[in-house]
Amino acid sequence: MSLSLHINKEVHTVDAAPETPLLWVLRDYLGMVGTKFGCGQGACGACTVLLDGRPVRSCLTPVSAVGDQPIVTIEGLSLHGDHPLQKAWDAMDVPQCGYCQAGQIMTAAALLENTPHPTDEDIDSAMSGVLCRCATYVRIRAAIHEAAGQPAAKGGK
Amino acid sequence: MSLTQPLSRRDFFQLSALAGGGFALGLSLPVRAFAQMPEAPILTPSAFVQIAPDGVITIVARGAEIGQGIRTSLPLLIAEELDADWERVKVEQAHFDEAKFGPQWAGGSMTTPVSWNPMRQVGAAARAVLVQAAANRLKVPVGELTTSKSRVTHAASGRSLTYGELANDAAKLPAPNPTTVKLKDPKEYVLLGKRRPGRDNGAIVTGKPLFAIDVKLPGMLHAVFYKPMVFGARVKTANTDEILKLPGIRYCFVIAGAIQPSAVVPEEPGLSSGVAIVADHWYQAQRARRQLKVEWEMPEHPVPNSEDMEKRAHELAAQPGDVLHAQGDVVKALAGAAKTVEAVYSYPFLAHNTLEPQGATAWFHDGKMEMWTGSQMPGGGRTMVAKALGLAEADVSLHMLRAGGGFGRRLMNENMVEVATIAKQVPAPVKLIWSREDDIVGDCFRAGGTQFLKAGVDSSGALVAWQHRLVTFGEGKKYAPGADIDASEFPSGRIPNFEFASSTQPLWQRTGWLRAPGSNAHAWVVNSFLDELAHAAGIDPLEFQLSVIQREATPGTPAAKLAGTPDWLNGKRLADVLRKVAEVSDWKNRKSGNGHGFGIACHFCHLGYFAEVAEVKVDDSGAIWVEKVWAVGDVGRQLINPSAGEAQVEGSILEGISHMQQEITFEDGQVKQTMLAQQQLLRIRQAPKVEIHWITTDYDPTGLGEPALPPVLPAVANAVFAATGKRIRTLPLARSGFKLA
Numbered sequence A: 001m002s003l004s005l006h007i008n009k010e011v012h013t014v015d016a017a018p019e020t021p022l023l024w025v026l027r028d029y030l031g032m033v034g035t036k037f038g039c040g041q042g043a044c045g046a047c048t049v050l051l052d053g054r055p056v057r058s059c060l061t062p063v064s065a066v067g068d069q070p071i072v073t074i075e076g077l078s079l080h081g082d083h084p085l086q087k088a089w090d091a092m093d094v095p096q097c098g099y100c101q102a103g104q105i106m107t108a109a110a111l112l113e114n115t116p117h118p119t120d121e122d123i124d125s126a127m128s129g130v131l132c133r134c135a136t137y138v139r140i141r142a143a144i145h146e147a148a149g150q151p152a153a154k155g156g157k
Numbered sequence B: 001m002s003l004t005q006p007l008s009r010r011d012f013f014q015l016s017a018l019a020g021g022g023f024a025l026g027l028s029l030p031v032r033a034f035a036q037m038p039e040a041p042i043l044t045p046s047a048f049v050q051i052a053p054d055g056v057i058t059i060v061a062r063g064a065e066i067g068q069g070i071r072t073s074l075p076l077l078i079a080e081e082l083d084a085d086w087e088r089v090k091v092e093q094a095h096f097d098e099a100k101f102g103p104q105w106a107g108g109s110m111t112t113p114v115s116w117n118p119m120r121q122v123g124a125a126a127r128a129v130l131v132q133a134a135a136n137r138l139k140v141p142v143g144e145l146t147t148s149k150s151r152v153t154h155a156a157s158g159r160s161l162t163y164g165e166l167a168n169d170a171a172k173l174p175a176p177n178p179t180t181v182k183l184k185d186p187k188e189y190v191l192l193g194k195r196r197p198g199r200d201n202g203a204i205v206t207g208k209p210l211f212a213i214d215v216k217l218p219g220m221l222h223a224v225f226y227k228p229m230v231f232g233a234r235v236k237t238a239n240t241d242e243i244l245k246l247p248g249i250r251y252c253f254v255i256a257g258a259i260q261p262s263a264v265v266p267e268e269p270g271l272s273s274g275v276a277i278v279a280d281h282w283y284q285a286q287r288a289r290r291q292l293k294v295e296w297e298m299p300e301h302p303v304p305n306s307e308d309m310e311k312r313a314h315e316l317a318a319q320p321g322d323v324l325h326a327q328g329d330v331v332k333a334l335a336g337a338a339k340t341v342e343a344v345y346s347y348p349f350l351a352h353n354t355l356e357p358q359g360a361t362a363w364f365h366d367g368k369m370e371m372w373t374g375s376q377m378p379g380g381g382r383t384m385v386a387k388a389l390g391l392a393e394a395d396v397s398l399h400m401l402r403a404g405g406g407f408g409r410r411l412m413n414e415n416m417v418e419v420a421t422i423a424k425q426v427p428a429p430v431k432l433i434w435s436r437e438d439d440i441v442g443d444c445f446r447a448g449g450t451q452f453l454k455a456g457v458d459s460s461g462a463l464v465a466w467q468h469r470l471v472t473f474g475e476g477k478k479y480a481p482g483a484d485i486d487a488s489e490f491p492s493g494r495i496p497n498f499e500f501a502s503s504t505q506p507l508w509q510r511t512g513w514l515r516a517p518g519s520n521a522h523a524w525v526v527n528s529f530l531d532e533l534a535h536a537a538g539i540d541p542l543e544f545q546l547s548v549i550q551r552e553a554t555p556g557t558p559a560a561k562l563a564g565t566p567d568w569l570n571g572k573r574l575a576d577v578l579r580k581v582a583e584v585s586d587w588k589n590r591k592s593g594n595g596h597g598f599g600i601a602c603h604f605c606h607l608g609y610f611a612e613v614a615e616v617k618v619d620d621s622g623a624i625w626v627e628k629v630w631a632v633g634d635v636g637r638q639l640i641n642p643s644a645g646e647a648q649v650e651g652s653i654l655e656g657i658s659h660m661q662q663e664i665t666f667e668d669g670q671v672k673q674t675m676l677a678q679q680q681l682l683r684i685r686q687a688p689k690v691e692i693h694w695i696t697t698d699y700d701p702t703g704l705g706e707p708a709l710p711p712v713l714p715a716v717a718n719a720v721f722a723a724t725g726k727r728i729r730t731l732p733l734a735r736s737g738f739k740l741a
């Protein structure tokens, strides 16, 4: 089935079975591999994209359910890789293996949209669905505070 | 141990002109770093550093990047001695060629010790030829020249030349002798020891293709490989014809497999039997798998059942074991001790769960296999692929890609053999991706185990007797991979009346290495038990631990025999980190009780010394909040990149806490926790604050991938005891009535 998707402010046309998860449409059909596959079970958040501004698990989102809602992926979060979160992630050296970080940043971006100055508790509750197997959590907290313009003390929390 | 030695006379630098101008400097290695390899020099020129006339400096990162930061830290070693302008250095990933680059594996926290000397020498050699070229051009003695930020300066005359301007001249000079290139005094370092973000951060945060799973080749197909739920089962029949009719499916075939049944399964048991489904897109293959009907031929041997294995462990403990080390008279000393403590500790199997599942890409063309992999042990993978497919090793080439986590899982390379086997039968490149279930069920698990301990203190509280039985998996003294504990392991050798023995039961299931193997369970057992003894003796746990650590190992014991090798536990270094962590956490003034407690522990492994204090809160329901962990490490005289180094410490500590709530159990040979949610991996809300301090000692730097992990489990468990009076002797926490909040 042919579908038009609004991804990162561009319209992409793909021919995929309606039940194909958005994740695999992005990765395999459109070659946008920034969004990651971690479990396909909704349990890791590595596949998080923004659908109409909300963080969703693209591995559990059938492409046919997307319609004309705008999708933002890590590739489209900012024009030049300079979203405050992207800058903070680099400056605080958050990534270890880096595999989960697209999901972390997309989830954090949605958090900051709604809660520009989150507390540690806000961060923990918004981010607990996104697994980091390398456990970069201490720096994720610090980088979100940094991006929100409120540098956290070294050592996190 | 030659692994960490500097370059010698037998190594050669190779200096060559680049086609477009400038020069390249490489190494010719006699490959002494690999025990399996012959000690003959292999005279392949290689290029670690290239300096072009336009001033662009390219440094090759030789190692496997699994998140430990070596794509930044190894080039930094070269750039430091070269005095390169780091901001303008280009880092390129080496392809796999160990004759050219030396060791390219990543395991055992060995990348830093193996690279520390040779990589600095490469940088210093490149600098030396540039300085010589400048001396010739400016007609001044070498001694009057200084270097900084990719420039040679003659201060006396105010003249200076960039490395780019000197590159063509340098290309004509003889290569320097590795034994005479002078290395910097650490006081002169401008790059090492400064916090520096990873070179790939920009690509990571913008979603650029970096990982093995991101590889895309023209005409590439996608594969799943459906394997049995019970290790060693074989496909009898499969409805491949029906699968072939499904949308997007190009190929579907049975792979017979080559696993030989064995009670002690080797680390790489070979290719599993299974069904390959190859499709235009991965999700088509994954979806088709649901329609797959496979009749399995079950193995004839017994298969693991966790409940039975637990019972069997207790039976074995009552029977004589294999004594690995004994000294004094432990039975008599226990009988005569003022106080004795007896305890049984047990810990579960664990899965690795790298967030990027296993997978690789292979393309069989022109009689050769070309592969893309994020392996920790690419050389091992290449050998296996060549052997499985009857190819010459030289006909298997590897591109090394960033791996989405390693933790020891990617030391194993069966996924490479699987995809190569599939690709050999398909006229297109094939990318194999394991599903999460594949990754869990097909793991090489950290082996569980049960340990039985009895120890005694005399009337002064001194530890005088220690009897220890490890019940693990294997046959006799042939242990399942990662399931053994060495006879020299602490506190062996340091207690006058001592016995350490093992018993094994067959497992018929695969095991392997998980971050800080052995230590990740054993350090929890030993340090928890020491804490029990300290309380029995009425001595502060810190003082009690110090009293044992600071004993010299009895001459002639396995522990004492390690003296002079890197694996020797230097009691002073361990005592120093322990004292320092007590100081930074204000241990002496901390009061525990009423659901709030502090615990302390230390451990030496992978050449590194760590001591940690944990602070916990525990409520009446047994929910634990780990509030804070203080860590003190000693990994020698220099942190290469403190940001990456401390990231490893933070990650290790959090992973250790995560281990406390995870488990894998078996029922009739099948893993019961096949979903990621059942793996109970640590979440951000469970992550404590971490405060890290360092002790600098005059030893060559060692790695940080592992040594900070083991002490955190006993530190947390000891803190829970201090808070509640309840001892955690069974992991995961849920089996001791606790959970992480």
Ligand code: FES
Residues within 6 Å of the ligand: A036, A037, A038, A039, A040, A041, A042, A043, A044, A045, A046, A047, A048, A057, A058, A059, A060
């Ligand atoms: S891949 Fe979607 S939640 Fe894990």
Ligand code: FES
Residues within 6 Å of the ligand: A095, A096, A097, A098, A099, A100, A101, A131, A132, A133, A134, A135, A136, B067, B355, B404, B405
């Ligand atoms: S950085 Fe490796 S999983 Fe998060």
